[in-house]
Amino acid sequence: MAPSTPRLVVPVDLKKKPWEQTLPLHNRWHPGIPPVAEIKVREVFRVEMVDWTGGMIKDNDSAIDVKTIDLSSVHYLSGPIRVLDEEGNPAQPGDLLAVEICNLGPLPGDEWGFTASFDRENGGGFLTDHFPCATKAIWYFEGIFAYSPQIPGVRFPGLTHPGIVGTAPSRDLLNIWNDREREVEENGLKQLKLCEVLHSRPLANLPSTKGCHLGKIQKGTPEWEKIANEAARTIPGRENGGNCDIKNLSRGSKVYLPVFIEGANLSTGDMHFSQGDGEIAFCGAIEMSGFLELKCEIIKGGMKEYLTPMGPTPLHVNPIFEIGPVEPRFSEWLVFEGISVDESGRQHYLDASVAYKRAVLNAIDYLSKFGYSKEQMYLLLSCCPCEGRISGIVDSPNAVATLAVPTSIFDQDIRPKTKVPVGPRLVRTPDVLKCTYDGNLPITKNPSAMA
Amino acid sequence: MAPSTPRLVVPVDLKKKPWEQTLPLHNRWHPGIPPVAEIKVREVFRVEMVDWTGGMIKDNDSAIDVKTIDLSSVHYLSGPIRVLDEEGNPAQPGDLLAVEICNLGPLPGDEWGFTASFDRENGGGFLTDHFPCATKAIWYFEGIFAYSPQIPGVRFPGLTHPGIVGTAPSRDLLNIWNDREREVEENGLKQLKLCEVLHSRPLANLPSTKGCHLGKIQKGTPEWEKIANEAARTIPGRENGGNCDIKNLSRGSKVYLPVFIEGANLSTGDMHFSQGDGEIAFCGAIEMSGFLELKCEIIKGGMKEYLTPMGPTPLHVNPIFEIGPVEPRFSEWLVFEGISVDESGRQHYLDASVAYKRAVLNAIDYLSKFGYSKEQMYLLLSCCPCEGRISGIVDSPNAVATLAVPTSIFDQDIRPKTKVPVGPRLVRTPDVLKCTYDGNLPITKNPSAMA
């Protein structure tokens, strides 16, 4: 084996349930979830992972599994992994953990994924008020490319990345999370605008024993009960990284994560073959099982040196990312714009969420003119490598957001056509073009024409 | 003159005030503002424009001009330009106007620009609660590059674009605008969240005779009074395009604009040498005077064919854009993340504006560790070619936004450093590398080593 063959520190067996794995998976954030593996800085190691639902969605033509999914048990994460420095000492709170993604991909033998929108009453999505039904598309991979029988005429290279990379929170940070999310859950409706209420989506997902898996901690024990009632759900991205869904976090990228507890306790999961900015359908990437090959460095005291708390405590920080050198290259993009006026014509004040919703709706409507249903385009824009931008955020009252779609993912030209009457093309041919030599070219010695 | 030399259809003279120009400028949207020029499809024509303030901001070291600016008269636009098809018939409502940006740049002799943040009480900006003072940076151009004496150590190529390209609204569309913006202006405070009120920025900018310029319509006439009281301000982007501030709208791009009145009445202005996504400081691009070389096509009936109304009337549409083939190329980016938890630690529900604010604040704080003040970085992130993305918009309760900054615009390495102890580098040298020929190479006839 080559010195650079990555050591497999977290294997998964897709024939087993997430909780039956040799190194059992977990689906909550909590400092008390014990590490299942240990790595040293500078070694390249391999982590395998199940898809975020742990196999609940099947490769078939029915979306009934999506409609009836139990969302209390997502996302299944691999880890935690305890990180040691070169002397074998664990990373310390206050350090910064640099995680390089050396390689990643689907698990061999499992080269497929799914994109789905949830039912309005069970999960929903960014456009659940427009697309209230559960839908599903299956994607098959041909190396770097994906195609779907449900959305024909489309094929694109994946910008594969893990949806979730995070460190374990400290108890203090966990308390901050639970407090602020409880607040929005309990009092949120009052402050919410109508259009958001219509989503009828959960405002937050508070700790719950239902569906909870805590790795090596045995279900039903008092310790399990205690932690399950405290541990944060994995849905939102937070100070520890977590479910950031940054679609450019692919091969060669680096994540700088704050360390909150000794050993850092790195967890990862939710592998995406590809995702559009925003992951709008919620189950919106091409979700799959997969593997990561990672390399870590510890920047001692790096939290203080590089991160500035953005809130009342030193824990209110966010990770930093470096984008890698290898991404699919597209040269032509069609860009759809949205402003913060909602579908009823109502004006919102510099609301980028409303503007982005409008940009996405505009794109769906436009693309559906090329032989697709709107549901197909909702799923496609959720998972293809499209870019969602905040273009203007200061020009009261309208925020302007844009969605840029690479045109080459379609097998037809999707640009607006200027119907130029195509008559005979006027070609001007220089007279001299018609002259020809007789094929009997004399060999002249070095003519002095230019001298 | 070559057949392809663009015809100058709107000249400006920078020594004159905007309203003294031969073809006087306008700063409102209204169907009644008469065209100042006419062009035919397929001809390349040239439009010159003053900076968005019409020369109110000077090339000096004081920000007093920014602090005391009269914002009632922005933006000064060149046009309207009436668009004819090849037979000389004007574009019709319902058509789509394809405007290609063939070339653009600063006006010769005026190669400089400014970036500014307004005073909290006079204009404000995205981060006015953090940066309430008026500030200003002057940028000088060296061809495609810009540098600023106020922000040393930074130099970058511009992704030059017009902030505003738009067609004239119809009366119906104008009414829709005025109604919905009046609503937010009058009733907005009730629905606004605390953090937004703190901006103390205007919620909308309603029609006003103050500062109004209507091109060829003489100030003070009854016609002027009537139109001035109806005409929409140019601050927000809307259905007609307008102040979209899409920073990638550079050389070779195309804008597909809906046509609402006969002749389309195309206006343009607010040239930016460069801008970051969001243009966060409000006067946040590198603002300059400049020129555009444009070419138009009319797609007959294209509004109906390609745009789908996203609202109660057929007028609720948005333009489409195609990005051009020539952009500055950056291969390394540092990415800052924000989640929808505000600076007080309060949780907001999937609010991309809050998340983006946090991402920008994180970036400012981080970059200020490299020898800059936060004010300098606020201005820089407003005008350099940074990318603002909506990464996650479905993971309740946190929206995740990111801001990607190209690292090569700095003359120092701004990445977090893994302080690897640099001892003597262990180099393994193959023994044979040390062997050398004696310089007396025998000439052997075609050795059969490989045969």
Added chain:
Amino acid sequence: MAPSTPRLVVPVDLKKKPWEQTLPLHNRWHPGIPPVAEIKVREVFRVEMVDWTGGMIKDNDSAIDVKTIDLSSVHYLSGPIRVLDEEGNPAQPGDLLAVEICNLGPLPGDEWGFTASFDRENGGGFLTDHFPCATKAIWYFEGIFAYSPQIPGVRFPGLTHPGIVGTAPSRDLLNIWNDREREVEENGLKQLKLCEVLHSRPLANLPSTKGCHLGKIQKGTPEWEKIANEAARTIPGRENGGNCDIKNLSRGSKVYLPVFIEGANLSTGDMHFSQGDGEIAFCGAIEMSGFLELKCEIIKGGMKEYLTPMGPTPLHVNPIFEIGPVEPRFSEWLVFEGISVDESGRQHYLDASVAYKRAVLNAIDYLSKFGYSKEQMYLLLSCCPCEGRISGIVDSPNAVATLAVPTSIFDQDIRPKTKVPVGPRLVRTPDVLKCTYDGNLPITKNPSAMA
């Protein structure tokens, strides 16, 4: 005028002949040609230039001007320009002159260019044995784009660059040039291979008073006679830079030129709107008049520090280049290969010139299947932004060269087609996709589905 408005140090007037300009042009390399202008390091200055032929080729449909051109007087260069450091001292022999190309473009009012192949008996070209006739295509510019009435269906953005940037040679260097080129001119035929002789092109272009222009030195004076008989022709690129025809030397690029005489005496010319690698048709770029905006630095003693002589004297050096950040972006390329077997089937030994010739011939033949004549494609591949690569140079006996053509410059799909029988596309639709809500969505309070 802004501090960064470039100072115009060499103007040209296109209505005058090259030798009638206020600052008369020159078309030879010689240390005795006196500077016409002086610049200081760090100032941005502007140089204007005529096209390389000084206006001999006209914008019309006849190639007779190409066929009968007097090549003894090309290329007309602007300069020399004497370069001073910040204290006003001239650059010294042994320094390295860093020349940044801040901006460049066609001269306003003259936005057109030409691509031509010369007659086999008067100039020829890389494929003159296949295309012995003079041909010409005229290109018109629409901002960054060029199109030609002679080659319809093609339009591309220019990667505009100067074909020639160089410093004046010292007397010693000039002697080296004249000696080695005389040697090849006099004795070359003996060593040449048959296929090269067939070119019947001049082997070298030795100094000649015919057509000679030496800037400020009056024609016919003894000084003029002396210099004209010594001065090197500008056709080949050499140690001083000169006619390098590096097509990526566009906006934002830097050239590091060796300084051979006091003041450096920088000259430039031969502006190309666009060129393919190799500039195969000889007059093969889109040749035009134009301007450069430049900025210089002097690296004291930089020749010794950075350049290593590759030959018997310290003067045998070559410039170094840095490519700029702004180039047209193409994502799809069709690549044609050539091996060093010539058209007669004869094997050559690792000959990259023969391999490249074959790659170009393959590309011409392939592209001519899409409605073009071979002459049209010869000219196109000479001037469009195609890339010529040396792919393999060690696999005896075949050198492998490739020519990559960006597919998007054509208005048709030029890729080989796999004729897949297009039956009805089998689309699998999940059952649940068919379910619909009745439009009467109940507003449920915060469903606990996920909790």
Added chain:
Amino acid sequence: MAPSTPRLVVPVDLKKKPWEQTLPLHNRWHPGIPPVAEIKVREVFRVEMVDWTGGMIKDNDSAIDVKTIDLSSVHYLSGPIRVLDEEGNPAQPGDLLAVEICNLGPLPGDEWGFTASFDRENGGGFLTDHFPCATKAIWYFEGIFAYSPQIPGVRFPGLTHPGIVGTAPSRDLLNIWNDREREVEENGLKQLKLCEVLHSRPLANLPSTKGCHLGKIQKGTPEWEKIANEAARTIPGRENGGNCDIKNLSRGSKVYLPVFIEGANLSTGDMHFSQGDGEIAFCGAIEMSGFLELKCEIIKGGMKEYLTPMGPTPLHVNPIFEIGPVEPRFSEWLVFEGISVDESGRQHYLDASVAYKRAVLNAIDYLSKFGYSKEQMYLLLSCCPCEGRISGIVDSPNAVATLAVPTSIFDQDIRPKTKVPVGPRLVRTPDVLKCTYDGNLPITKNPSAMA
């Protein structure tokens, strides 16, 4: 197993010799080598391969294995693979075989490679007259990145590709090859220029039974003897593709290969983790074992439709390539130039090989100023993703070639430095920047500043 899991059609076991594999490898081109596997169009299949030497070069610090290598047995190829259409009929002579590279990489457990230059008397290389000794560098992979203990301070992402993809020649084509290569081998010296003779490299590598492996054909049988004496060596690229060493032929690329015999008989091998244009050191890529995931289409009659013979017979054709959408992205390049004047100062006539040699020598010399030996840089430029271009091929007597090196592969800044005296940076700070609010911001209702 997912429907898109590639079927493994040619496995290799690295513990076995190339000729001991279950499907034994071959190292010659001949129509009589029987297929070892069969595939159908549109299926994605997997081919594994040993490194080109079949394991002769080891992961250690001695170059003795390189110095004494037996080159008679390279390259070991996997295949031939017989290609069937959807009805099960084999591809026919005259068809075009489109081979898409869906994925590729090193073999799991064998993530390392080597770059070497051969001894002048045993293989040599492009610069063997400068670097006559055998040298070797070992590269270890960290996912997409490679680093070498022998060349520290360098790390780069691989543009991984197969050096060899080819179809079997027909007997007629084989005869053409053998005739023309015998001719150069026998008569070559007479026509060769001095500098090339000095290479003392074989001029061609004619068929030879020594080291010959023919897959399933038993060594020593009369059939083996016959074929071994006719079969072409794999060193040069030829009409069937073969050893093209096109470094951009990576994930997502397509090769269009002519079909010369029934079934096409596709073979592949010589996997490169990375290679520079030209592969100058001969064993110059990062050579490794690896796998390919391929998908084929047959374009019926495509040879006639798309390829034009460039020689006396219809067999004188070359493949076409399409470059894929995923390549490492570099934004900054340093470019070295060479002209066709050799190291002795002698002028060659438009010789691109000499010009490229000079460009490479210039680059080696320049880079060796940054703490490296020239041998290290010779190996590095052979395997890193540098681009070798033919910039000018018409400007008699000098061909101009360039070598562009991405600067970010080094951990130090390798650009020439303009030593600007760094005094205190003059920063102009606007007065108003100093004003601050007192932190007690009054909440004003919607100021009318802008209205």
